[in-house]
Amino acid sequence: MPSTSLSQAEAQLYTLLVESIFWGLHVVSLVFCLRCLLRVEDRWKKAAEISKVMLCVVLLMACIGTLDLVMTMAANLNTLAARDGPGNSFNSSGWIDIIGVVDVIVQIILGDVMLIYRCFIVYSRSWRTILVPLVLACCGIVLIILVIFFQITLPSGAQLASPYFQLTIAAWAMTISINIITTGLIIYRIWSVDRNNLQLMNVANRHVYRNAQRVIIESGLLSTTVTAITVVVYITGSQVFSPLTGIDIQVVAIAFNLILIRVHHNRSLEARHATVTLGTSHPPVGPVARRSTLRFAPGTTMLSSVDGGDTVLLSVNVQGSESESRINPLESVDEKSTKHSSDLGHSIETKDVGRDASTPSSSVFTSHV
Template identity: 35%
Template sequence: MSSLSLPAAELIAQTFACVLYGIYLVTLGIAGRLLLTTDSGRRWRRRSEIKWVMVVVSGLLFVNSTLDLVVATITLVQAFVLYTGPGGATHIFTHGSGWQTMIKSFCVPFQTLLGDGILIYRCWFLWNKSWLVIALPFLIWLTNVACTMRFLDLLAQASQGLIISSAIQPWGQAFWSMTICINIMTTSLIVGRIWIVDRQNKKYGVDTVSTYGRPRSTLSLAMRNIIESGMIYTVVSIFTLATYTIQSTLHYPASALEIHSVGITFNLILIRGAQTTRPRPDVAVSVPFHVSQTQTHATTGGGDGNDLFALSRLDKESQFAPAERT
């Protein structure tokens, strides 16, 4: 066990949670504006223009992270202010197998499952809605759902509320290990898809070049965005798994990092993705004279940002192809 006491670990976790929640709210406000209004912000999007999957996920992430913060605050008040019995604050944290512990223990895996689920959805969407591509990540995700249910069932039966107790530790280790696997697989598949389309565009002459002569590929920016966000998520998950495995009280601050990093990275992908689709005055686009006869429309600039789910821009940029020979 770590030399850090449980009350101290809970206080540090709450400090991290409050700071990250503030950052999350800022990114949520920006992402929400992009989701619900046009790029210019002059009008609300029509219902047909709104990406409802992203809106619903954003709402669930917000409600869940807020619930976790509120319950953690209530627990701290009970431990350090209201409770005056033997054992002090430690007694509340170690014998809190009531509704507070159950809700807090539900919020973290639920937030993680949402983050993993949206990664799988993005992967499925970009690979032309191929179920074969996401078969393995999706099966692991379903296994993680079952693992979470078993984890919570054991926790409800535990005599103490510590989520690092030996009875349920293997289930927690399995959950975080599978979370890391899902993140690595889906991020690699998404980046691989973007890279393939980017190579095809360059091969067919669809290149975005700045007026200063420096190549500037929108898909390259999207690929970097996904890699950076995936690295943040993966590093935090690895840290959470490590602290959980060694049964350290640092697992509590790690869980606070995890639950809010999911929402922050989700919002950053939307924000940075939308920025890459906006037209820039210093950018010129070079496209071939002929395009495929099956092409119905194509977008070379950012347009109005009608498709806020920025990664679906692949459908637009990959439509360019050499003229069909007859």
């Protein structure tokens, strides 16, 4: 009866196949992500408007994913050459495998660091909030350095019987923990802002927060699920670990790109809808329109954008006792709205039309980050 387990050569071939498919998805998401980062509406962004950090991370993840695919192709060619040559045997402990391990590790570190950074921004740059994920990330980096050391110094046959195996599992566990904790913190922050601003919004406009939660949950679930499956397969010692590793390195970048794409898409829809709302607003009746200065009461929650350095349009329409707030909760939350934040560089301009409460009025807030 033929064996159903994969040989190492077959696993390498399957890895090349599935990683090529997911690399193609990665490239598609990269194109859309670059469009979001480099263009606004119908023009290219100026250099000052481009988020340099996000752009560098997106391009670096793309380079790492491409390099890993190239290494997978080289491993397959190495396997074929070893089989054709007399007296040669398959060697998995060469520089190709070392580079492949480094690719996966660097990609995962980038994903974890950017997720912690998002959590840091969402909580108004609170170091106390990200203390646990930051400690886990530091421990993970130490474990990863040890994993690379053992990968270089130990032959492949001795790795499973050495601390390499335990260190690898611990490093994966750190990554999963960071994903779960930071994603949960971000979702809780968005939910709490939604609850606090419930009195300021119509029910129809709460979809902004629901969209934010859905974006974070779906992207975090995608990355965490693939990583968890990869760890389970690695513990069992199956050769399926190699294809799953190829998938994981691409999925980490895809999940990161999807957040940027969907944030940009939701922001564009909100800005377009706000423009339409302002364009169809009724002209002032009664007292002459005048400029006034808006002051937020203590405890009022306001949101700002830190993503691409874009200008985020926040509109509030007030009529009688009914209020409507259009805001973008995906990137940052600032609870200290009574003063300007020097590090984020907020600039708020307000125009109030009409003084009578019965007269429709509109306020437009433009936040430059």
